[in-house]
Amino acid sequence: MTDISSFTYEPLKVDQVRWYWNKQPFNLKAVHQLDVQSRSQLMRYCEEDSNHLEQQYRLRSDELEKAWWNEQAELSSGPAAAGKGAIPEEEAASTQWQDYVLGDREGEVGLLVKAGLHEVDMVKRRMQPCYWPGTLHRVIRGSWYVDKGSGYAPLKETVADELEEAYRSHIWDPSLRHVKKQKQGVTAARVELTSLFTKGQYALFVSDSEAYLCTDTTFGSWFAR
Numbered sequence: 235m236t237d238i239s240s241f242t243y244e245p246l247k248v249d250q251v252r253w254y255w256n257k258q259p260f261n262l263k264a265v266h267q268l269d270v271q272s273r274s275q276l277m278r279y280c281e282e283d284s285n286h287l288e289q290q291y292r293l294r295s296d297e298l299e300k301a302w303w304n305e306q307a308e309l310s311s312g313p314a315a316a317g318k319g320a321i322p323e324e325e326a327a328s329t330q331w332q333d334y335v336l337g338d339r340e341g342e343v344g345l346l347v348k349a350g351l352h353e354v355d356m357v358k359r360r361m362q363p364c365y366w367p368g369t370l371h372r373v374i375r376g377s378w379y380v381d382k383g384s385g386y387a388p389l390k391e392t393v394a395d396e397l398e399e400a401y402r403s404h405i406w407d408p409s410l411r412h413v414k415k416q417k418q419g420v421t422a423a424r425v426e427l428t429s430l431f432t433k434g435q436y437a438l439f440v441s442d443s444e445a446y447l448c449t450d451t452t453f454g455s456w457f458a459r
Contacts, residue, residue: 241442243402246459248292253284254388255361260370266309267431270380272388280446283347289400290356291375299395301357306392306429337437358390378449381456389457392429397445400425401459406439418446419451 254276258264279287291298344353347361352458354361359373378386380396389397405412405423412423422438437457439445 240405243404246377248285248288248341249281251284251288252388254288254374254376255279256372256374260360260372262309265372266306268390269388269430269432269435270382272456273382273385276374276387279347282346287345287347287354287356287373288375294356299391300358302359302391303395303429310429329388364398377459378457380397381458390429391442393427396425396427396429398459400437400439401442404442406441416448417450418448422446 238402257275257277266381270374320409344355344362346353350393352361352365353364354373359375361371361373362368374388374393375391377391378389378394379386380389388394398425398449404410405425407413410423413421414424416422416424416438420438420440422440425437425439427436434449435447435454438447438448438454443458445457446454447457
C-alpha cells in the first residue's frame with residue numbers, strides 16, 4: 235500500500251514546464267479533436283523562451299485558464315455557444331504581403347519568441363511572425379504527458395488541469411474513498427476527464443507516481459507530470 239503520509243504536493247517549477255509550437259498551420263477543428271499532440275509535429279521552444287512563456291502564464295494564470303476553458307466549452311457545444319454564432323473551422327493568417335501591410339492586426343500584442351522574430355498570443359495560444367506574413371501555429375503548454383511508446387507527448391491543457399487537480403487532492407488516498415478495484419485488475423482511483431475529445435477514456439491513479447490513461451477494455455498508457 236502506498237505511504238500517503240510521505241507525499242507532499244509541490245507545484246511544478248517554471249523550468250519543469252515545457253512550451254511547444256505545432257509545425258502544422260493552425261486549425262481550430264484539429265485543435266479540438268486532438269487530445270494528445272503528435273511528437274513529430276511538435277517543436278520545443280528554447281529554454282529561455284519556454285521559461286519566459288511560463289513566467290508570463292503564471293502572472294495571468296486565472297485569466298488564461300478561463301479563456302482556454304471557454305474555448306473548450308465553445309468547441310464542445312458547437313456554434314450556438316453563448317449566442318456568438320459559428321466558430322470558424324479554420325483560422326489562418328494571410329500569407330500575402332498586401333494583406334499583411336494593409337490589414338488590421340487584431341488581438342493583444344504578443345510575447346516575443348524565437349529571437350524576437352515571432353510573437354505568441356497567450357489568450358489564443360497562437361504564434362505568428364512579427365515582420366512578414368505567415369501562418370499561425372498552435373502553442374502548447376506541456377505539464378502532463380502520455381507515454382507514446384517512442385517518448386512522452388503533452389496532453390492538451392484542459393486535460394492537464396483536470397489531472398493536476400486530482401493529483402493535488404491526493405485522490406489515490408484510500409481515506410478519500412475514491413480507491414477501489416478497477417476493471418483492469420488494479421486498485422486505483424478513477425478520474426473522469428470531461429475535456430477529452432475521445433470519449434470513454436479516463437485516468438486511473440494508483441499512487442502519486444503511477445497513473446494510466448484507460449478505457450474499460452484497455453489498460454492504456456502511462457502518464458506523468
